[in-house]
Amino acid sequence: MSESSPLPEDVLPAVRRLANGVTVVCDSMPGLQTLAVSVVAGRGARYEDAARCGWSHLMEHMVFKGANGRSAQEIVEAVEAQGGQINAATGYERTSYQVRALEGGLDLGLSTISDLLFRPTLSPDDLAKEKQVIAQEIAEAADDPEDRVFEMAQAAAYPDQPLGRPILGTVESIGAATPESLADWRARLYPPNALVVAAAGAVDEAELLELAERDFGPQAAQPGPALSYPPASFDGGAVAEADRLEQAHAVFLLPAPAATDPDYFALRLFAEILGGGMASRLFQEARERRGLAYAIDAYAETYLDTGLLGVYAGCAAKDARELAQVVAGEIASLARRVEPRELARAKAQLKASMFMGRESPLARAEHAAGQLLIFGRLLGPKELARRIDEVAAEDLQRLGERMVSQGRAAASVLGPKGALPAAEVFRRSLAA
Known part of the structure; x- marks a missing residue:
């Protein structure tokens, strides 16, 4: 925007912090009939050692297989029945769970994501199936020359470092995961002080705070063992x-x-x-x-x-x-x-x-x-x-x-x- 048409002063969304460290931000957008909620953990593939390479992405997959007594089909059907869409993404430094919904869908969106993060089923049968799915995803990436050449460049830039390893992991590292080891990894990935609950669109701040306290308060998110990562070195x-x-x-x-x-x-x-x-x-x-x-x-x-x-x-x-x-x-x-x-x-x-x-x-x-x-x-x-x-x-x-x-x-x-x-x-x- 040119200097002749200056922007209005910033009016920033309200940011609150729950007692257990979860951060909540509400960005109301008047006039909209839809909303989006994104629960983002400041953890991702960068926090993995070589033996756990790909576990953050595997965890993202596994929570959708069932949570809090509901099957994978029941979870998505509940969201889609109200016109919503649910998705997730794993990066090197963040993992996000997102629900887009019609106005009034905040309650279902937050409760669903809370179940995924804190109450996943993690059954051995589902894990065995999902390992096969991710093995195919790894093979698909290897067959795609654009995916492969970016992976090669990342490994050349950051050799033998978490940032140089593929987010998807390897068939061997994924194969080593068990329901018990994944449950421990989940606690490490999603501690309350690393979580941000962000909602935008047709949302009300008071409702968001009440629901966030219900679904992400102390009873839902207990701190797990600390995670850290080594400093990155771009070696080339x-x-x-x-x-x-x-x-x-x-x-x-x-x-x-x-x-x-x-x-x-x-x-x-x-x-x-x-x-x-x-x-x-x-x-x-x-x-x-x-x-x-x-x-x-x-x-x-x-x-x-x-x-x-x-x-x-x-x-x-x-x-x-x-x-x-x-x-x-x-x-x-x-x-x-x-x-x-x-x-x-x-x-x-x-x-x-x-x-x-x-x-x-x-x-x-x-x-x-x-x-x-x-x-x-x-x-x-x-x-x-x-x-x-x-x-x-x-x-x-x-x-x-x-x-x-x-x-x-x-x-x-x-x-x-x-x-x-x-x-x-x-x-x-x-x-x-």
């Missing part, structure tokens, strides 16, 4: 695998600031200028001018203590080396000079994405939970817009130098043999 490296594919797939990574770093917004803008859209440098240079790739884009991924700048591209094997050089060259060029027009475009795109997301109750609930888990407070749209606008070209140049000068790039290439050298070509070109 190159990995390439030959596969019978028509196209080569490549991911190029650089170490970047963490979510709480002052350069966070500079990183988001750097990625936007580099490859965030059709007007980005990489799209124009690699696709429009040279015809090297049909798909190419850049992105920023941040964690609590580390981050990465990434570029994904799909190209013909014969073009992979040149494409790697172009990506490295555009990163280095952006670190030297940022044009005012492209910085202005990137700021407009980033703010547009932020404001469009606020039109969705589920997105607002998820964003609120994420902010509370990362920063311990909410950041309103005016504050976010101001912090985006404050980023100067010099900040992006300084950030670019910071990322490139570390000399720890990571790259992965999957596809025909002729494309495989592109991983090392990127690392050498960046260091030149």
